[in-house]
Amino acid sequence: xxxxxxxxxxxxxxxxxxxxxxxxxxxxxxxxxxxxxxxxxxxxxxxxxxxxxxxxxxxxxxxxxxxxxxxxxxxxxxxxxxxxxxxxxxxxxxxxxxxxxxxxxxxxxxxxxxxxxxxxxxxxxxxxxxxxxxxxxxxxxxxxxxxxxxxxxxxxxxxxxxxxxxxxxxxxxxxxxxxxxxxxxxxxxxxxxxxxxxxxxxxxxxxxxxxxxxxxxxxxxxxxxxxxxxxxxxxxxxxxxxxxxxxxxxxxxxxxxxxxxxxxxxxxxxxxxxxxxxxxxxxxxxxxxxxxxxxxxxxxxxxxxxxxxxxxxxxxxxxxxxxxxxxxxxxxxxxxxxxxxxxxxxxxxxxxxxxxxxxxxxxxxxxxxxxxxxxxxxxxxxxxxxxxxxxxxxxxxxxxxxxxxxxxxxxxxxxxxxxxxxxxxxxxxxxxxxxxxxxxxxxxxxxxxxxxxxxxxxxxxxxxxxxxxxxxxxxxxxxxxxx
Numbered sequence: 001x002x003x004x005x006x007x008x009x010x011x012x013x014x015x016x017x018x019x020x021x022x023x024x025x026x027x028x029x030x031x032x033x034x035x036x037x038x039x040x041x042x043x044x045x046x047x048x049x050x051x052x053x054x055x056x057x058x059x060x061x062x063x064x065x066x067x068x069x070x071x072x073x074x075x076x077x078x079x080x081x082x083x084x085x086x087x088x089x090x091x092x093x094x095x096x097x098x099x100x101x102x103x104x105x106x107x108x109x110x111x112x113x114x115x116x117x118x119x120x121x122x123x124x125x126x127x128x129x130x131x132x133x134x135x136x137x138x139x140x141x142x143x144x145x146x147x148x149x150x151x152x153x154x155x156x157x158x159x160x161x162x163x164x165x166x167x168x169x170x171x172x173x174x175x176x177x178x179x180x181x182x183x184x185x186x187x188x189x190x191x192x193x194x195x196x197x198x199x200x201x202x203x204x205x206x207x208x209x210x211x212x213x214x215x216x217x218x219x220x221x222x223x224x225x226x227x228x229x230x231x232x233x234x235x236x237x238x239x240x241x242x243x244x245x246x247x248x249x250x251x252x253x254x255x256x257x258x259x260x261x262x263x264x265x266x267x268x269x270x271x272x273x274x275x276x277x278x279x280x281x282x283x284x285x286x287x288x289x290x291x292x293x294x295x296x297x298x299x300x301x302x303x304x305x306x307x308x309x310x311x312x313x314x315x316x317x318x319x320x321x322x323x324x325x326x327x328x329x330x331x332x333x334x335x336x337x338x339x340x341x342x343x344x345x346x347x348x349x350x351x352x353x354x355x356x357x358x359x360x361x362x363x364x365x366x367x368x369x370x371x372x373x374x375x376x377x378x379x380x381x382x383x384x385x386x387x388x389x390x391x392x393x394x395x396x397x398x399x400x401x402x403x404x405x406x407x408x409x410x411x412x413x414x415x416x417x418x419x420x421x422x423x424x425x426x427x428x429x430x431x432x433x434x435x436x437x438x439x440x441x442x443x444x445x446x447x448x449x450x451x452x453x454x455x456x457x458x459x460x461x462x463x464x465x466x467x468x469x470x471x472x473x474x475x476x477x478x479x480x481x482x483x
Contacts, residue, residue, distance in 0.1 A: 011111030016198065023098070083155050089140060099191075114302065115181040121172060189409055211267075221262075280325050341373050392404075
């Protein structure tokens with residue numbers, strides 16, 4: 001779906017949703033004139049300061065070479081040497097949409113006017129986004145202390161030193177101080193984390209609809225979602241989740257009384273488990289919103305004081321720890337989804353045949369879906385392992401900590417893909433159970449969701465391969481997020 005809107009880049013108010021619109025739906029960008037002027041002032045301050053005293057990466061080497069002074073006569077080549085030496089990424093190329101997200105994030109960060117990069121590099125990024133030109137960027141080469149290899153590849157592409165993956169631009173000149181100023185960022189890692197945020201948020205929204213379908217098929221008790229129950233222990237996420245379940249399900253006299261005094265945890269404890277994941281997604285959005293609008297380059301060129309500050313803002317501990325927390329919360333949610341699938345194939349809970357089979361005795365029905373769901377759950381569990389327990393000591397011992405936020409972002413995207421499969425299996429089970437029961441669902445959003453799902457998922461009573469239906473259910477999950 002193409003977005004025809006235009007996102008204005010000022011360096012301070014870019015939202016996570018804006019990045020998705022540009023990267024995945026081709027919304028256009030427009031660089032603010034005042035942002036260009038501020039960046040130009042920062043560039044002048046950086047050049048002037050570098051003529052008077054040492055400035056890291058401009059008049060010196062980088063990392064353990066920080067005390068190596070650059071010969072002013074060879075300063076023009078210092079920047080290119082730095083970019084060439086750091087453009088050592090490997091692995092599969094990043095998808096075009098992820099590179100576009102990296103470009104718009106880096107453009108917005110540069111518009112915050114703290115890097116000292118020449119404004120023409122910002123304008124080149126704007127043009128690349130506008131015409132759809134995409135640099136070839138490798139996926140491997142960062143540990144959470146700056147996406148040096150990825151951004152060096154982008155800078156060299158803008159400078160005509162590397163081939164484009166899609167389209168092309170006329171090369172732009174790279175000033176002596178532009179190299180470190182451009183690559184001192186975690187824009188590519190932020191892009192991956194932002195895509196993970198977007199996908200997990202949609203999946204969590206859709207999974208409430210799927211849980212409501214399972215609740216209906218299992219004849220759950222609405223007491224577990226009572227406003228009074230959740231006001232007695234008012235965690236924000238669980239309160240929101242319970243309120244959403246009340247909205248999705250029939251209300252008042254239309255809501256059937258539950259079949260059991262106490263439901264299984266998959267229904268009864270759903271808000272208490274789903275709520276922390278919702279809170280974790282919100283926390284990730286807060287971290288991302290700060291970082292995609294941050295002038296975090298080292299050194300920082302401050303246009304208000306006209307000073308240059310050396311610092312450690314390249315550290316992404318906030319991002320890495322927040323991603324680790326989100327994956328752990330997501331694993332708990334996925335466990336409950338798999339538990340509800342097991343409930344749906346249990347005759348004592350549904351009043352239907354074992355495994356929702358509709359053939360002769362001994363038919364397996366949807367038995368295999370439990371295997372598929374637990375395979376995906378196992379993959380999610382693997383990706384939920386915290387990456388922030390590791391570190392790295394590099395550059396001759398000078399750089400002695402790494403957050404590995406890049407790996408946390410990759411793992412979160414993989415966890416989201418696995419979670420999609422888990423809830424797709426639950427969706428298939430819930431829809432089949434409702435069809436076999438033949439019960440009429442009172443008017444409510446859950447009834448509308450059932451009609452949509454039933455219209456897209458085939459009903460084949462005899463035992464048959466379910467692979468295509470799982471794939472269709474995975475696609476359908478995104479549509480359910482709109483209910």
